[in-house]
Amino acid sequence: MLKAFYHLLARDLRLAFRSRHELANPLIFFVLVVSLFPLAVTPSADLLMVMAPGVIWVSALLSVLLSLDRLFKQDYEDGSLDQLMLSPNPLVILVLAKVFAHWLLTGLPLVLIAPLLGMFMYVPDEAISTLIFSLLLGTPVLSLVGAIGVSLTVAVNRGGVLLSLIILPLYIPILIFGANAVDVASDGMSVRGQLLFLAAVLALAISLAPLATAVALRITASR
């Protein structure tokens, strides 16, 4: 079972590295969207500092949302998803492997580049570590919950807008606590509560979301 997890993880990573240009796209999108805000609103440091947590978090959210497609779409189209569902290994484990691969390829890069964007947006130095930690705890949840949405819409033609319609409301708690943690940290206060909440949601999502995803795949992907 563990072997299947590793194999699938390795396969997904290998496939992704074969098309490296696609790998960078969500990251570039993330940086691009964040840098639109100073252009659209104002380059003044005071205002950007206030907006920074929200802007960075919303952009991260959209960037993950746009990259969700590659979680199952290609596997669905070339039939390997059917093979996965036929395999004797529990689908939940396989889903977990795929989601983990997705996070490594999109969530983790966002976390790593976030300090740079924090600098762009004048996030105070002492809040940068909170920004990293909140993203580190929050982005896996985005991938996990997003997986439910993708598996529900994988068979729908042009499911992109539909996907965002059903997934974005579910992302709201993460957005609130993630952005708020950075906000509070900028004021120099303790963010234990926010980070613990994010960790709790992560634990909940790891245990429940793969189950829902597996059920959803059996519903929609079995033709």
Next chain:
Amino acid sequence: MFKRIWGWIQRFSSPKHFYSISGKMIPWFAISAIFLGVYGLYMGLFVAPTDYQQGESYRIIFIHVPAAWMSMFIYVVMAVSAGIGLIWQIKLADMIAAASAPIGAWFTFIALVTGSLWGKPMWGAYWVWDARLTSELILLFLYFGYMALQSSIEDQRTADKASGLLAIVGVVNIPIIHYSVQWWNTLHQGATVSKLDKPSMHVDMLIPLLVMAIAAKLFYAAIVLVRARNQVLYRERNRQWVRELVEKL
């Protein structure tokens, strides 16, 4: 015992049986909803005393509060019947879930509109990012997501199951969303406009409110049955009994 109940459930949930029984139930629900609604509105709008603090404009709660209650109640009904449909493969439960969504969305919309109409004289603005308003708005989005998914999958069985799963995921999420929104609001802006601490309600206000709440439930029961009947007819349109029914008309 269990077998008998199961048999009874299966018999009742067969589309044909449901069609004839619900046809008999609808007038009862509808008439009592109208009766209670008219009575509740009359009591609420004319008989109940004027609020010493909010004047006459508080009277919108006789619409607003029942609508807000219904918006959450219907989502739960939807999720539960979707769960029944998923687990026991009862098609009727799926139809009830699908029929409920637009009604729930409308109640949510009414709650939002009446709330903002009330907010204008009370808070001085149509929209305030109050925790309750915000979670109601998110609830509306959840309904929209459900309906969008339901209508974009062509195969009916798959659409039912997929959107049913979404409703269940949503119902798990609603408490998390609700509390995080509440928490977000209390942190952002102190108690500037938050709900006035309501003094316990006068009986003459409470009774019409409860009557209106019951009327709203009965109204929902009537409408959901009408909508579910339509679903039954549409989905079973190639069956013999539907054809016979149509020929009789």
